[in-house]
Amino acid sequence: MRAVLTVVGRDKVGIVAGVSQTLAELKFNIVDMSQTIMQGSFTMMLMCELPATDVDFEQVRSRLNELGQQLGVQIRIQREEIFDTMYKI
Template structure:
């Protein structure tokens, strides 16, 4: 089973978005393999690849934590299994 996932974050830019998202990941023993973020005018966007092999929780539990964080800080956070993402975008 692939233990990698894609995390996307989109919203209005404000201080602390990266810190709060990466804290949830670190608290769940999730390693960041790659990360990209940019700000387009006032819009914050971030995509990261995360390795969940050390994470003691299910993908669904982490997704719930990230979605709750997103609601709390006013951004949209999604978590997708890498294999599922690849199969959905196969031509």
């Protein structure tokens, strides 16, 4: 299964490191990533492959929300099929 993760907030040191470290701990594989900084605003979008085992998506969301609070950014994660459906409309 794949998921799309977005990160938005003010740019600062450690955002990419914090997000990628947490995803590694969760055994998520980053298969694609795009980021940009515009006038101090940081945005990043990642496509991740989730581990083959059952993943409690709510626990993942909770952990990423906590990380976002620590880093001062907003982190959202959605299953790829939901993301694709939302943006085809």
